[in-house]
Amino acid sequence: MSRCQVVCAAILVTGSLWAQSAGTPGYDINYIGPRMADPILQHSKEMYVLYGCTYCHGLYLESRGEATDLMHSRLVGRDENANLIGPLLRAGIPQTAKLSPMPQFSDLSDQQISAIATWIHYARQQGRYKELMEGKDLSSGSAEAGKAYFERTCISCHSMPGDLTRDPGALRASILRPKFLDTPASWQIDRLRDTKTAAARERHLALLENYSADDVANLIAYLSVK
Amino acid sequence: MMTALTRRDFGKCALAGLTASAWAQPAAAVNRSFISGVQFGLQPFCYHDLAMNRENRPTLVKRLVQNGFGMVELHATWCEPRFDAPGVSAEMAREKLRNWRVTTPVDYYRNIKKEFDDAGVTIFTYWVGINETYTDAEIDATYEAAKALGAKGAVGSQGLAVSQRLVPFTAKHGIFTGLHNHDNLSDPDALSNEASFDKGLAYSPNFKATLDVRHFTAGNGDCIGFLERHHERVSSVHLGDRRRNNGRSAPFGEGDAPIIQILRLIRDNRWPIVALLEFEHGTLRTGVEEVQLMFDYCKRALA
Numbered sequence: 001m002s003r004c005q006v007v008c009a010a011i012l013v014t015g016s017l018w019a020q021s022a023g024t025p026g027y028d029i030n031y032i033g034p035r036m037a038d039p040i041l042q043h044s045k046e047m048y049v050l051y052g053c054t055y056c057h058g059l060y061l062e063s064r065g066e067a068t069d070l071m072h073s074r075l076v077g078r079d080e081n082a083n084l085i086g087p088l089l090r091a092g093i094p095q096t097a098k099l100s101p102m103p104q105f106s107d108l109s110d111q112q113i114s115a116i117a118t119w120i121h122y123a124r125q126q127g128r129y130k131e132l133m134e135g136k137d138l139s140s141g142s143a144e145a146g147k148a149y150f151e152r153t154c155i156s157c158h159s160m161p162g163d164l165t166r167d168p169g170a171l172r173a174s175i176l177r178p179k180f181l182d183t184p185a186s187w188q189i190d191r192l193r194d195t196k197t198a199a200a201r202e203r204h205l206a207l208l209e210n211y212s213a214d215d216v217a218n219l220i221a222y223l224s225v226k
Numbered sequence: 227m228m229t230a231l232t233r234r235d236f237g238k239c240a241l242a243g244l245t246a247s248a249w250a251q252p253a254a255a256v257n258r259s260f261i262s263g264v265q266f267g268l269q270p271f272c273y274h275d276l277a278m279n280r281e282n283r284p285t286l287v288k289r290l291v292q293n294g295f296g297m298v299e300l301h302a303t304w305c306e307p308r309f310d311a312p313g314v315s316a317e318m319a320r321e322k323l324r325n326w327r328v329t330t331p332v333d334y335y336r337n338i339k340k341e342f343d344d345a346g347v348t349i350f351t352y353w354v355g356i357n358e359t360y361t362d363a364e365i366d367a368t369y370e371a372a373k374a375l376g377a378k379g380a381v382g383s384q385g386l387a388v389s390q391r392l393v394p395f396t397a398k399h400g401i402f403t404g405l406h407n408h409d410n411l412s413d414p415d416a417l418s419n420e421a422s423f424d425k426g427l428a429y430s431p432n433f434k435a436t437l438d439v440r441h442f443t444a445g446n447g448d449c450i451g452f453l454e455r456h457h458e459r460v461s462s463v464h465l466g467d468r469r470r471n472n473g474r475s476a477p478f479g480e481g482d483a484p485i486i487q488i489l490r491l492i493r494d495n496r497w498p499i500v501a502l503l504e505f506e507h508g509t510l511r512t513g514v515e516e517v518q519l520m521f522d523y524c525k526r527a528l529a
Contacts, residue, residue: 028512031275052508053272053477094472099383099416100408102442103474 032059044119047112051105053120061123068099070120077210080202082117089113116177125208126215129176138220146222149156155206157200168220171201176208176217194209258296258346262528263493266521267297267350269464269504270304278303285337287345293517296346299381299502300463301353305338305371320359327367337365343376350366350500351404351436351462352377356384356392369399379404379461381436384408389426389433396432404436404461409445409472410511418445420452427459433442440475440506443483450484453491453499462500463488463526467507467514475507478523486527493528 026151027035032049036042048054054138056067061115079085090113105113123127150158181204259266266325266329272290276282283304290298307326309319342349352372368495372380381404384392389405396403405426407417417426418441427433437460439449453462468474478485492499501524509516 025511026515027510028275028515030514032510046510047506049510050508052506054508055506092472095412096410097413099410100441101412101472103468103473104472107469107474181251 012118025183040185041118041122044122045147045189047115050117051108051112051116053116056102059123061120066100068102070133071124075122076124077118077206079121080206082114083116085120086110089116119167121205121209123169125205128208128211132176132211132213132216133172136217138172138217141214141217141219143218145214145223146218148218149218150222157203166224168224171220172216172222175216175223176211178204181205228467230315231486255397256439257348258441259294260296261525263496264524264528265297265498265500266295266491266524267299267348267462267502268293268295268517269299269301269356269498269502272503272520273507274509274516275513280305280307282343287341289346289395289514289517290516293521295521297348297350297500297502298342299351300349300369300375300377301352301496302355302368305335305375322349322425324361324364327364327371328361331368332374332479339374339376348447349375349377350502351379351381353381355387356380356382359379359524365395366398369395369401379434381462382404383408383417385413386422386426387415389417390429393430393432396430402432402434403430403460404430404434406436406464407438407441409441409468411445419447420455423452427456433459435459436462436464438464438466438504439483439485439488440464440466440481440485440504443470443481444468444472446468450487450491451498453488456493457497460497460499462502463492464504465489465501466503466505475505477507477509478492478505478506485524489524 032045034039036045045059049059055128057070058064059068061071064072075084075088088102089105089108091106093102094104096102108116181201247405257265270276270286270290271278273286276285276289277526278301286304291298306323308314309322309326311319314322339349352368352370352375354372356368360368370378378514379402380396383406389403392399392403405417405423407419407423409418410416411418417423423435423437427435430471433449435452437449441464442449442452450465453463467476467478467483467485469476470482473481475481489501491497492501503517503520503524505520511519
């Protein structure tokens with residue numbers, strides 16, 4: 001690389017970094033964060049911000065005041081593709097003991113509702129992963145309870161978890177977030193038709209949103225001695 | 227804008243300005259956000275990217291000036307320390323805050339007032355979420371703090387029962403108590419519609435309505451009719467937009483709140499009602515950019 005090319009590259013990198021930190025007019029990078037690599041997630045985040053959800057529920061579902069804690073809400077945990085979040089958003093919660101009722105968003109399109117739900121689930125998955133990774137003592141689990149959980153929830157796909165690591169910390173990471181979840185989404189037709197992987201992805205992300213710290217400790221106790 | 231006015235027009239505006247800004251201004255000064263006969267201010271909750279704490283107060287002052295505001299409704303969290311921390315229970319943090327409130331000297335608040343005074347910003351009202359956990363000493367200290375800040379009133383979203391408890395304090399301290407509404411129509415204790423304001427305002431002549439036109443609209447209230455009937459008991463409006471039927475917040479002009487009509491009503495009747503801009507609709511813009519858009523919308527409404 002010539003000196004000129006090096007200088008040009010340095011200018012480009014510096015310019016890009018400056019643009020990231022300074023943001024662009026009309027986009028509050030300090031509040032919304034840098035644009036995400038996945039445009040669908042970015043769009044979902046923007047819809048969540050644009051319709052004012054952040055004021056009460058926080059951008060990353062930080063619990064605020066009297067608003068429902070979406071990070072730990074059972075309804076969110078049971079939601080699939082906005083089947084529970086959607087109707088609730090459309091109707092609001094006018095009857096409430098809280099100071100300010102949850103407004104209704106009846107004028108939003110299905111796509112907009114879906115985008116908001118997508119962001120809620122994504123933020124919840126990120127938050128729950130962090131929470132569970134920082135969670136309780138891994139040695140406190142019950143192998144028996146872990147076995148029961150495994151047979152109830154995992155065994156239909158994972159009959160022989162023999163290739164799992166025995167290190168509790170690494171095991172926890174792979175239980176919570178198996179590596180295949182980090183494979184970037186593709187819109188290639190053959191990938192879209194891979195319903196098995198798509199279903200596994202959905203299943204693991206739903207589990208991530210609903211594991212308790214006890215569930216994880218119990219699974220580790222069971223799998224690390226297997 | 228000013229250059230387009232004739233001397234006679236300017237005289238009229240200045241007269242109206244002195245009336246409208248009489249809440250908070252010495253007679254000689256005209257507040258920088260007194261625009262076309264309406265005194266504007268900001269409920270700085272709008273700066274959604276700025277945590278409402280003591281540390282960010284200097285930034286708040288800068289932003290108010292940047293957006294052209296000379297009046298503010300100051301939330302207590304801009305003045306008070308936070309005691310919640312890892313290992314500190316909610317009860318313990320609450321007790322520490324209570325102790326801090328009742329032991330903090332008024333000079334602490336006078337110094338805060340000076341920060342705003344130096345920037346040409348008047349603290350119109352002090353926003354405090356007084357509730358049933360407040361002791362009498364704490365309420366007393368809160369009103370004392372509001373006075374030291376130079377505020378003309380202490381405002382909150384307390385319900386009717388707590389409001390009744392405030393009657394002797396507002397009388398003792400000689401500042402008004404602002405009753406702020408949400409749109410909870412299912413709670414008989416909540417300030418939400420005209421009937422609830424009728425009840426609340428009847429408790430004391432020192433009580434004033436802080437009419438939140440967004441929530442009043444979402445509760446299917448008639449803002450214009452309310453102002454027509456109760457303007458003498460209205461200290462300020464929280465000016466923003468929402469849709470009816472418990473609808474969502476919306477950018478100014480995209481909801482059902484009659485923002486332009488309210489502003490013109492205040493201007494044309496020379497009512498000393500402060501228009502405090504506030505919004506909760508989402509935006510991808512910075513708080514400063516969005517506030518400016520809203521403020522410009524209001525200025526156009528009065529042009």
